[in-house]
Amino acid sequence: MMALQSMTPAAMARGGAAAVAAPGWSRAGRLLLVCPLAIGLGLGAAGCASFALMAAGLGATTRGAVEAIILAATAVVGTALAVRREARAVDIERPATAAMLVWAAVGAGVWASINYVQVARGVPHGGWDAWMTWNMRARFLHRAAADTWTDAFTPLLPWTHPDYPPLLPTLVARGWAYVGHESFVVPIAVGGIFALAALGVVSGGLGRLRGSCQASLAALVLLSVPFFLRHAAAQYADVPLAFFIAAALVLATLDACAARSGGRLMVLAGVAAGLAAWTKNEGAVVLAALLGARVVLAERWDWERCGRPALAFVVGAMPFLALLAYFKLQIAPPNEVLAAQVSKPRELWYYSSGDMAGQLRELLGRVLNVERQLAVARSVKKEVLEFGFNGLFGAAALLGTYLICLGAHVPRAQRRPVAIAALTLGFTLAGYWVALVTAPGDLPRMLNSSVDRLLLQLWPAAVFLFFLVAAPPDEAAATGKGATHEA
Amino acid sequence: MSGAVSGSVAARGELPWRTLVGLGAVAAAAILSLLQTTHGGPRSAGAGLSDPVSVTEARLAPLRSILPPRAVVGYVSDAASADGREEFRRYLLAQYVLAPVIVIDSTEPELVIGDFTSAGSSPEVHGLQPVWGGGTGVVLLARPTR
Numbered sequence: 029m030m031a032l033q034s035m036t037p038a039a040m041a042r043g044g045a046a047a048v049a050a051p052g053w054s055r056a057g058r059l060l061l062v063c064p065l066a067i068g069l070g071l072g073a074a075g076c077a078s079f080a081l082m083a084a085g086l087g088a089t090t091r092g093a094v095e096a097i098i099l100a101a102t103a104v105v106g107t108a109l110a111v112r113r114e115a116r117a118v119d120i121e122r123p124a125t126a127a128m129l130v131w132a133a134v135g136a137g138v139w140a141s142i143n144y145v146q147v148a149r150g151v152p153h154g155g156w157d158a159w160m161t162w163n164m165r166a167r168f169l170h171r172a173a174a175d176t177w178t179d180a181f182t183p184l185l186p187w188t189h190p191d192y193p194p195l196l197p198t199l200v201a202r203g204w205a206y207v208g209h210e211s212f213v214v215p216i217a218v219g220g221i222f223a224l225a226a227l228g229v230v231s232g233g234l235g236r237l238r239g240s241c242q243a244s245l246a247a248l249v250l251l252s253v254p255f256f257l258r259h260a261a262a263q264y265a266d267v268p269l270a271f272f273i274a275a276a277l278v279l280a281t282l283d284a285c286a287a288r289s290g291g292r293l294m295v296l297a298g299v300a301a302g303l304a305a306w307t308k309n310e311g312a313v314v315l316a317a318l319l320g321a322r323v324v325l326a327e328r329w330d331w332e333r334c335g336r337p338a339l340a341f342v343v344g345a346m347p348f349l350a351l352l353a354y355f356k357l358q359i360a361p362p363n364e365v366l367a368a369q370v371s372k373p374r375e376l377w378y379y380s381s382g383d384m385a386g387q388l389r390e391l392l393g394r395v396l397n398v399e400r401q402l403a404v405a406r407s408v409k410k411e412v413l414e415f416g417f418n419g420l421f422g423a424a425a426l427l428g429t430y431l432i433c434l435g436a437h438v439p440r441a442q443r444r445p446v447a448i449a450a451l452t453l454g455f456t457l458a459g460y461w462v463a464l465v466t467a468p469g470d471l472p473r474m475l476n477s478s479v480d481r482l483l484l485q486l487w488p489a490a491v492f493l494f495f496l497v498a499a500p501p502d503e504a505a506a507t508g509k510g511a512t513h514e515a
Numbered sequence: 516m517s518g519a520v521s522g523s524v525a526a527r528g529e530l531p532w533r534t535l536v537g538l539g540a541v542a543a544a545a546i547l548s549l550l551q552t553t554h555g556g557p558r559s560a561g562a563g564l565s566d567p568v569s570v571t572e573a574r575l576a577p578l579r580s581i582l583p584p585r586a587v588v589g590y591v592s593d594a595a596s597a598d599g600r601e602e603f604r605r606y607l608l609a610q611y612v613l614a615p616v617i618v619i620d621s622t623e624p625e626l627v628i629g630d631f632t633s634a635g636s637s638p639e640v641h642g643l644q645p646v647w648g649g650g651t652g653v654v655l656l657a658r659p660t661r
Contacts, residue, residue: 125530132542136549139553140549140552146553147552152568153611167611168615176585176615179585179617180615188610245541248542248544248545252541252548254551254552257548258552419551423544426540426544429536429540430541433537501530501537501538
């Protein structure tokens with residue numbers, strides 16, 4: 029019961045608020061970070077709890093009652109904690125430039141929200157992958173009887189990727205259960221909430237670490253990629269995954285900047301990374317990358333600087349990884365990519381353990397194949413240059429221009445945390461690269477349909493990292509020319 | 516730390532030209548992107564759902580009350596395209612509409628969904644006999660008993 033209690037949305041909100049609040053942090057800044065974290069992590073944890081209760085055999089009505097009782101109990105405790113914390117917040121005076129950027133970001137956010145609703149109404153069932161995979165599975169979970177919901181993961185429908193983690197379908201099915209019918213507003217709302225939460229967590233984290241100018245600019249840059257909004261409206265799982273990746277990175281960076289790391293922030297980072305793995309298979313790559321980067325770049329390889337943060341991270345991720353392991357071992361069929369590594373393309377569900385050496389040779393052969401490496405490199409280069417194209421220029425050109433104009437500046441105290449964040453993204457890209465190079469089947473077709481979405485998953489986290497490195501406009505103005513300088 | 520410095524600089528309204536160029540690029544990118552989404556995205560047709568998925572759902576949905584709540588049924592259609600994409604799309608849509616019934620792309624099961632949109636299509640060609648018709652080209656087919 030205590031474990032379930034800590035996984036409810038309200039408990040997540042209180043945990044998040046308590047972990048990130050700090051003296052000298054403005055009320056608005058704290059809310060900008062705490063609210064999206066609470067909503068996003070809360071939704072994720074609630075989805076996991078719902079799946080766990082479903083796997084335990086509880087019907088929809090019973091599940092709803094259990095969640096309502098837990099939410100009511102924790103809401104009372106959480107509100108009391110929030111009121112007490114609120115008294116410690118201070119008002120921070122904002123200079124004119126920052127105020128102007130804040131209003132620009134708010135205006136862009138409102139405009140983007142209106143756009144989102146308009147685009148989403150045109151595709152009420154979402155894009156191809158949404159109705160083929162995520163919403164289709166949500167219909168199985170919502171419509172099936174209490175003892176036949178596992179039909180949603182039948183190996184008879186391999187093209188629906190039944191091994192994919194079921195967070196998004198569970199959330200949509202749960203939403204339909206609450207509203208009483210299969211309203212298309214539910215998946216549209218889920219997509220919009222995660223898109224806004226990604227915006228909020230990146231802005232909030234930058235506001236805490238680098239000030240409101242960077243927070244506002246990050247929001248504007250995030251919204252400068254049309255693909256971000258359209259893909260969220262298409263109800264794919266890439267935008268929710270992008271939120272969890274960004275949240276994990278922001279929380280881990282905040283923890284690394286704290287006087288004593290390895291506390292609640294790192295636990296929450298583990299929660300976010302665990303939920304990333306529960307959203308799509310790529311989330312597991314991010315989880316490993318974040319843990320690896322933190323260990324590799326630890327100040328000292330001792331308990332305080334290395335062991336404690338790693339343990340906190342694992343503790344946060346463990347409940348979701350345990351549930352994921354149960355799902356993969358007991359419910360889902362084998363992953364089609366792994367199963368198809370054998371040279372028997374017609375028998376996707378046959379995985380021979382008797383020819384392990386041959387399979388490893390085949391994998392190694394793909395890694396060492398220069399043509400495949402070049403094909404992936406060309407595709408990644410093309411997508412990076414075209415990413416976020418708005419009719420005149422793309423995101424790479426925008427960020428390059430900004431960096432040239434304002435320069436880079438990382439405060440001395442933040443250099444190690446920023447390096448950890450950069451290495452995390454580097455490890456993640458390397459993991460994605462290996463997955464692309466070793467993928468069986470039609471490589472050009474896979475590259476055409478996947479690379480842009482893989483980049484989108486990392487986009488909010490990349491924007492967070494960029495504005496940790498780029499000099500804020502007020503600092504650039506103070507130096508007079510925006511050149512790199514020491515703090 | 517930077518607040519005191521930025522307060523004095525911003526109060527004078529002086530930002531270097533490079534800073535203004537950088538900020539201007541960000542503002543331009545955001546505005547262009549939002550304009551592109553405002554004018555370039557798919558539009559709702561107003562009252563009623565007229566997107567292709569909703570149209571297919573309206574055609575196939577009556578089958579849900581005919582089929583057993585849990586079953587594996589086949590699927591056949593008269594779709595034809597050079598790359599097979601249209602046939603695959605219509606089959607996937609049928610599965611989406613009819614979940615939690617499992618629809619496989621085959622005529623082997625006892626019950627088969629027939630999805631015909633052209634007048635010349637004849638389900639008897641597949642050795643199957645219609646047992647229910649929706650009047651929109653959607654039929655439920657069965658193997659004749661021997």
